Amino acid sequence: NAGVTQTPKFQVLKTGQSMTLQCAQDMNHNSMYWYRQDPGMGLRLIYYSASEGTTDKGEVPNGYNVSRLNKREFSLRLESAAPSQTSVYFCATRQPVKGAQHFGDGTRLSIL
Amino acid sequence: GQQVMQIPQYQHVQEGEDFTTYCNSSTTLSNIQWYKQRPGGHPVFLIQLVKSGEVKKQKRLTFQFGEAKKNSSLHITATQTTDVGTYFCAGDSGNTPLVFGKGTRLSVIA
Numbered sequence: 586n587a588g589v590t591q592t593p594k595f596q597v598l599k600t601g602q603s604m605t606l607q608c609a610q611d612m613n614h615n616s617m618y619w620y621r622q623d624p625g626m627g628l629r630l631i632y633y634s635a636s637e638g639t640t641d642k643g644e645v646p647n648g649y650n651v652s653r654l655n656k657r658e659f660s661l662r663l664e665s666a667a668p669s670q671t672s673v674y675f676c677a678t679r680q681p682v683k684g685a686q687h688f689g690d691g692t693r694l695s696i697l
Numbered sequence: 698g699q700q701v702m703q704i705p706q707y708q709h710v711q712e713g714e715d716f717t718t719y720c721n722s723s724t725t726l727s728n729i730q731w732y733k734q735r736p737g738g739h740p741v742f743l744i745q746l747v748k749s750g751e752v753k754k755q756k757r758l759t760f761q762f763g764e765a766k767k768n769s770s771l772h773i774t775a776t777q778t779t780d781v782g783t784y785f786c787a788g789d790s791g792n793t794p795l796v797f798g799k800g801t802r803l804s805v806i807a
Contacts (some may be wrong), residue, residue, distance in 0.1 A: 588797075601755035627703075627798060627799035628797040628800075630794055633794050675740070686740075687742070687796065688740050689739060691739050
């Protein structure tokens with residue numbers, strides 16, 4: 586079982602470029618999440634989707650958009666990348682009824 | 698909104714010493730979870746505590762949930778180099794997503 590798969594694993598962008606980070610799960614979980622992780626800042630929630638067809642803002646949504654394409658896939662889009670968005674991005678799912686979260690391996694994104 | 702504070706931010710220990718990280722929430726929690734992230738890796742679920750005053754053990758790791766369900770701790774006995782990483786607590790309250798603490802980074806000196 587792959588669990589939670591994120592693509593790409595690494596990416597370098599120039600300021601102003603756009604990009605979509607992909608996340609797919611085979612765990613049949615309803616809830617999916619996007620986080621960014623910066624040194625000393627822990628995991629900050631960008632957007633989440635409690636179920637197919639719904640999305641909600643998290644703590645740091647500015648500069649990002651998301652799409653819950655179906656139950657399996659939840660993508661994160663940077664429309665106009667900025668150096669402040671250099672970070673490690675994690676996608677996660679959650680087991681039903683307040684269960685454990687399962688994280689992908691992350692996408693390491695650098696914006697020059 | 699709900700906040701989860703975690704201390705210390707960093708801890709350096711000699712191999713064989715004990716280690717404790719503490720987590721405090723601004724609101725009463727329905728449950729608390731702990732995760733471990735190895736350097737260069739992703740967070741991995743360790744355990745969930747639900748009941749007031751609950752204590753759970755996993756080998757050398759002991760997890761506690763406070764009586765008021767607003768604080769928690771993770772204690773590692775006799776640390777090993779395999780314990781290196783960042784430990785996160787995450788609190789659940791109502792129907793909002795988990796709120797993660799900023800983590801405690803543990804270094805173990807052999």
